[in-house]
Amino acid sequence: MTSLAVLGVGRIGGECAFAAATLGIIDELILADIYKPLLRAQALDLLHTNIEIPISTETARIRDADICIFAAGSPRNPSIKTRADLFDANLPVAQECIQHLKSFEGKLIVVSNPMDIFCYYFQKKLGMPREDCIGFGGQLDSRRFEVALEGRGIEEAAYVLGEHGEHQVPLFSHLGRDILPSEREEILSELRGSSMEIISGKGGTAFGPASHIIDLIRMLKGEKRETITASLSLDGEYGFQNCAMGVPVSVSSDGAKMIGEWPLDAWEREHLDEAGAFLQSLCRRLDV
Ligand SMILES: NC(=O)c1ccc[n+]([C@@H]2O[C@H](COP(=O)([O-])OP(=O)(O)OC[C@H]3O[C@@H](n4cnc5c(N)ncnc54)[C@H](O)[C@@H]3O)[C@@H](O)[C@H]2O)c1
Numbered sequence: 129m130t131s132l133a134v135l136g137v138g139r140i141g142g143e144c145a146f147a148a149a150t151l152g153i154i155d156e157l158i159l160a161d162i163y164k165p166l167l168r169a170q171a172l173d174l175l176h177t178n179i180e181i182p183i184s185t186e187t188a189r190i191r192d193a194d195i196c197i198f199a200a201g202s203p204r205n206p207s208i209k210t211r212a213d214l215f216d217a218n219l220p221v222a223q224e225c226i227q228h229l230k231s232f233e234g235k236l237i238v239v240s241n242p243m244d245i246f247c248y249y250f251q252k253k254l255g256m257p258r259e260d261c262i263g264f265g266g267q268l269d270s271r272r273f274e275v276a277l278e279g280r281g282i283e284e285a286a287y288v289l290g291e292h293g294e295h296q297v298p299l300f301s302h303l304g305r306d307i308l309p310s311e312r313e314e315i316l317s318e319l320r321g322s323s324m325e326i327i328s329g330k331g332g333t334a335f336g337p338a339s340h341i342i343d344l345i346r347m348l349k350g351e352k353r354e355t356i357t358a359s360l361s362l363d364g365e366y367g368f369q370n371c372a373m374g375v376p377v378s379v380s381s382d383g384a385k386m387i388g389e390w391p392l393d394a395w396e397r398e399h400l401d402e403a404g405a406f407l408q409s410l411c412r413r414l415d416v
């Protein structure tokens with residue numbers, strides 16, 4: 129019996145609720161949103177599917193969920209250049225939503241941007257074990273990296289560490305082929321822009337992130353164990369603390385456990401240092 133709470137049932141929250149229900153990986157949905165007509169519409173629309181699943185819109189029930197997805201708050205639009213630019217708009221949303229998570233003992237999947245910042249915020253403010261507060265984005269960034277490599281004739285599993293944002297760090301040194309710094313920068317710039325084309329074309333990303341969030345839920349349910357990258361509060365790993373950042377983790381029903389530090393070459397180390405310094409500077413603005 130797995131209950132999934134979704135805090136913020138807009139584009140990505142709604143897609144995750146629908147996908148999790150359709151795929152039969154959860155047994156109960158708890159939906160919440162500040163905009164009541166949308167909340168009612170999402171609950172009704174789900175009720176009209178052929179999926180028989182209990183749906184609650186009682187916010188008091190969020191704290192009893194096994195898994196909660198935090199997807200409330202504003203998304204980017206073409207005039208909002210970076211995910212970090214959403215900090216001021218979405219911090220009050222996180223501050224409001226944390227009230228529903230007091231005494232929550234499940235696994236929290238943080239989706240809203242800037243995701244690394246809110247992952248750190250919830251983990252510290254709620255005093256959660258860091259394994260249970262997982263920032264989502266690394267799987268998506270890693271897949272986008274694979275797609276960029278495939279376009280260059282390289283078919284390999286690939287990973288991205290660092291910020292889910294401008295300071296993402298694709299790991300080139302783990303590939304079977306040398307990629308020169310100039311081509312690395314070209315790919316990095318492609319990755320930085322990869323979601324904006326979707327946002328401009330259809331208003332926001334949904335299928336890509338939702339499919340990986342579903343995978344993450346399966347891992348948290350113990351249906352499969354996988355090594356992915358996800359944001360976790362750091363305690364000195366890679367030389368950083370007082371922030372959360374994308375790192376390699378193994379995910380199971382025990383949550384996301386760091387699996388040690390993957391070796392980095394000089395280019396990757398330099399970019400990861402920039403990511404860490406940037407995220408620390410934003411996290412310093414939080415009242416935690
Ligand atoms: N980490 C990722 O890979 C990833 C992927 C997609 C979207 N996102 C982020 O997820 C967030 C949501 O994106 P979206 O496209 O679903 O946006 P959206 O506008 O479609 O949905 C956001 C929902 O949050 C609700 N909301 C706002 N304030 C709230 C509050 N105080 N309490 C409860 N609900 C509240 C809104 O009413 C809305 O329904 C954005 O910050 C976006 O950047 C992250």
Ligand SMILES: O=C(O)C[C@H](O)C(=O)O
Nearest residue numbers: 204211241323324333337
């Ligand atoms: O790019 C965004 O603003 C949305 C999300 O973080 C994504 O990567 O799809």
